[in-house]
Amino acid sequence: MKPIKFTLINPTSDLWRVQAGEKPRGSRFFRFSMLSSLCVAAAMPPHVETTIVDEDVEAVDFDTDADLIGVSFMTYNAPRAYAIADQFRARGKPVIFGGYHPTFLPEEAIRHADAVCIGEAENNLPRLMTDFAAGTLKLFYRSDLVDLAALPRLNRSLIQKQHYAPADFVQATRGCNYQCRFCSVTAFHLHHFRTRPVEEVIDEVKSLGRNIVFMDDNLICDREYARELFAALVPLRKRWFSQCGMGIAEDPKLLKLAADSGCKGLFVGFETLAQEELRSWRKKPNLGRDYLAIMDKLHAAGIAVCAAFVFGGDEDAPDVFPRTLDFLLESNAETLQATRLTPFPGTPLFDDLDRQGRIIDKDWSHYDFNHVVYEPLHMSRETLDQGVAWVLREFHTRRRIGRRVRRCLGYMDPAVVLAGVLPLNVGWRHKLTADGNFGRGTVFSPAGPDAA
Ligand code: B12
Incomplete structure (x- = not known):
C-alpha cells in the first residue's frame, strides 16, 4: 500500500x-x-x-x-x-x-x-x-466501546520525552462506573468501566522506566482487578501514581497491596465538603466519608495525595473557600487541583444549566477551569473566580509549601517528596502566576462583604 x-x-x-x-x-x-x-x-x-x-x-x-x-x-x-x-x-x-x-x-x-x-x-x-x-x-x-484486550503497542519515541513529566504513562483501564453529573470522562465512556488483561499491562510496564503513571480514571473501580494488578506489580519494584476513588483508603488490604506494589501518589476527587452537593452531583461514593481520616490513612501508607476540589456548585456560598482551605491545610494535602465548576458539553450538568439559562459564556476557550462560564447560585461570578484564585494562592505560599514538604518528609519516601511533591508545588506557583490566578487571588477576602 x-x-x-x-x-x-x-x-x-x-x-x-x-x-x-x-x-x-x-x-x-x-x-x-x-x-x-x-x-x-x-x-x-x-x-x-x-x-x-x-x-x-x-x-x-x-x-x-x-x-x-x-x-x-x-x-x-x-x-x-x-x-x-x-x-x-x-x-x-x-x-x-x-x-x-x-x-x-x-x-x-x-x-x-x-x-x-x-x-x-x-x-x-x-x-x-x-x-x-x-x-x-x-x-x-x-465506534462502539473498544475491547481493551490486545491493544496495539505504543511507539513512545513519537514524542519528545525530555519535554514531558519524568515518568512513563500507561492505561490499565478506561472509564469509571460512577455517574457524576459534571464528569466528561464517564460520559465519554458511556458510563462503562473496562480493563486490559493484567498480563498485557504488566508486559508494557516491564518495558518502561521506574516511575509509572496509570492514566486511568478510577483504577480501583473493579476491586478484584485492582488486587490482581497490584499483586502483579509487586515484584517489578516500580513507583507508581494514579487516580482513584477514596474507597481505597477504607479497604485496608487493597491499600496495603497498593503501597506494597509501589503506589506513591494518588489523585483523589474529594470535590466538595458539602454532602448535599455530592448528592446533587451524584458523587455517591464520597457521601458520608470522613475526609480527614481518608487523608490520614493514605499518608500512613506513604501515599501523597493530589486533592481535587470543585467550587461553585449550588450549595456553595463564599464561606466555602476558607472552609476548604482549612481542610486542605489541616489534612496536609500534598498537591491541589482547585477548579471552577465547568459544565462541559456532553455532560448532564451542561444540559441542566443550559436548560435553566445559566450558561452565559459559550466561548469554548474559556472551558479551562480558569473561567466562570455560568451563573452560580449563591455568589457572583467574580466572587467564585476570585475565591478559587484565593484558595490556590493561599495553598501555594512559600511558607506553606515549605511546611507541607517538611511534614510529608515524616511519612513519605524522601525521593518522591524531593522529586515530586516539591517541584509540583513550585511548578504550580509559576503556573498560577502565569495564568493570572495569583493576581486574582489577592482580591477575595474571606470576611469580605459577599461572605456568608
Ligand atoms: C493527560 C490530560 C491532559 C494533558 C493533555 C496532554 C495530552 N495531549 O495528552 C494536559 C495536562 C496538557 C491537560 C490539560 C488540561 N486538561 Co486534560 N486531561 C488529561 C487526561 C487526564 C488524560 C488524557 C489521556 O491521556 N487519555 C487517554 C487516551 C487514550 O484517551 P482519549 O484522550 O479519550 O483518546 C482516545 C479518543 O478520544 C480518541 N482520540 C483522541 N484524539 C484523537 C484524534 C484523532 C484524530 C482521532 C481519530 C481520535 C482521537 O482516540 C483515543 C484512543 O482511543 C484526561 C482525562 C481522560 N480520562 O481522558 C483529561 C481531560 C481530557 N482534560 C480536561 C481538561 C478540562 C483539561 C484542562 C482544560 C483543564 C485542566 N486544568 O485540567 C487543561 C488545559 C491546560 C491548558 N493548556 O490550559 C478534561 C476535558 C473535558 C472536556 N470535555 O473538555 C478531561 C476529560 C479531564 C476532566 N477533568 O474531565 N490534560
Missing part, C-alpha cells in the same frame, strides 16, 4: 503555545500523558507514518508535506483546533478530528473538518483510513 504521511496535532492556548524555535514554557510536570495521540498513532494501519506535533512543545508547520492532518482536542482548545483545521483546509489538506469535544459536538466540529471520529480511535481508524485511501471519506465515524 502507498505510504500515507499523517500529522497529528495537539492544539493549545495562546498562553502555552510555543512559536517556531522557542523552548516550551512552564514546568514539564504539567505536560504529560500524550496517550491520546500515541493511541491514535498505534491504531493507524502500518502504511501510515504518524508525526505528533504538540503545540505546547513545538510550532505547527503549515507547509508540511503530510497527506492528512489529524487534530486531537478537548473543549478548551476547540477554537484553536478549528483555526488550525481551517488553515490547512484552505491549503487543500484534508483534516480529521478526534477527542472529547468533537465526540460530544460532532455537528459543530464537522464544519471545520473532513471527518470526525466519535469516541475511541482503535475501531474507527482502520475503516476511516481505508475510506481515505479510496477517496470515499465519510463525515462521521462512530
Whole structure:
C-alpha cells in the first residue's frame, strides 16, 4: 500500500503555545500523558507514518508535506483546533478530528473538518483510513466501546520525552462506573468501566522506566482487578501514581497491596465538603466519608495525595473557600487541583444549566477551569473566580509549601517528596502566576462583604 504521511496535532492556548524555535514554557510536570495521540498513532494501519506535533512543545508547520492532518482536542482548545483545521483546509489538506469535544459536538466540529471520529480511535481508524485511501471519506465515524484486550503497542519515541513529566504513562483501564453529573470522562465512556488483561499491562510496564503513571480514571473501580494488578506489580519494584476513588483508603488490604506494589501518589476527587452537593452531583461514593481520616490513612501508607476540589456548585456560598482551605491545610494535602465548576458539553450538568439559562459564556476557550462560564447560585461570578484564585494562592505560599514538604518528609519516601511533591508545588506557583490566578487571588477576602 502507498505510504500515507499523517500529522497529528495537539492544539493549545495562546498562553502555552510555543512559536517556531522557542523552548516550551512552564514546568514539564504539567505536560504529560500524550496517550491520546500515541493511541491514535498505534491504531493507524502500518502504511501510515504518524508525526505528533504538540503545540505546547513545538510550532505547527503549515507547509508540511503530510497527506492528512489529524487534530486531537478537548473543549478548551476547540477554537484553536478549528483555526488550525481551517488553515490547512484552505491549503487543500484534508483534516480529521478526534477527542472529547468533537465526540460530544460532532455537528459543530464537522464544519471545520473532513471527518470526525466519535469516541475511541482503535475501531474507527482502520475503516476511516481505508475510506481515505479510496477517496470515499465519510463525515462521521462512530465506534462502539473498544475491547481493551490486545491493544496495539505504543511507539513512545513519537514524542519528545525530555519535554514531558519524568515518568512513563500507561492505561490499565478506561472509564469509571460512577455517574457524576459534571464528569466528561464517564460520559465519554458511556458510563462503562473496562480493563486490559493484567498480563498485557504488566508486559508494557516491564518495558518502561521506574516511575509509572496509570492514566486511568478510577483504577480501583473493579476491586478484584485492582488486587490482581497490584499483586502483579509487586515484584517489578516500580513507583507508581494514579487516580482513584477514596474507597481505597477504607479497604485496608487493597491499600496495603497498593503501597506494597509501589503506589506513591494518588489523585483523589474529594470535590466538595458539602454532602448535599455530592448528592446533587451524584458523587455517591464520597457521601458520608470522613475526609480527614481518608487523608490520614493514605499518608500512613506513604501515599501523597493530589486533592481535587470543585467550587461553585449550588450549595456553595463564599464561606466555602476558607472552609476548604482549612481542610486542605489541616489534612496536609500534598498537591491541589482547585477548579471552577465547568459544565462541559456532553455532560448532564451542561444540559441542566443550559436548560435553566445559566450558561452565559459559550466561548469554548474559556472551558479551562480558569473561567466562570455560568451563573452560580449563591455568589457572583467574580466572587467564585476570585475565591478559587484565593484558595490556590493561599495553598501555594512559600511558607506553606515549605511546611507541607517538611511534614510529608515524616511519612513519605524522601525521593518522591524531593522529586515530586516539591517541584509540583513550585511548578504550580509559576503556573498560577502565569495564568493570572495569583493576581486574582489577592482580591477575595474571606470576611469580605459577599461572605456568608
Ligand atoms: C493527560 C490530560 C491532559 C494533558 C493533555 C496532554 C495530552 N495531549 O495528552 C494536559 C495536562 C496538557 C491537560 C490539560 C488540561 N486538561 Co486534560 N486531561 C488529561 C487526561 C487526564 C488524560 C488524557 C489521556 O491521556 N487519555 C487517554 C487516551 C487514550 O484517551 P482519549 O484522550 O479519550 O483518546 C482516545 C479518543 O478520544 C480518541 N482520540 C483522541 N484524539 C484523537 C484524534 C484523532 C484524530 C482521532 C481519530 C481520535 C482521537 O482516540 C483515543 C484512543 O482511543 C484526561 C482525562 C481522560 N480520562 O481522558 C483529561 C481531560 C481530557 N482534560 C480536561 C481538561 C478540562 C483539561 C484542562 C482544560 C483543564 C485542566 N486544568 O485540567 C487543561 C488545559 C491546560 C491548558 N493548556 O490550559 C478534561 C476535558 C473535558 C472536556 N470535555 O473538555 C478531561 C476529560 C479531564 C476532566 N477533568 O474531565 N490534560
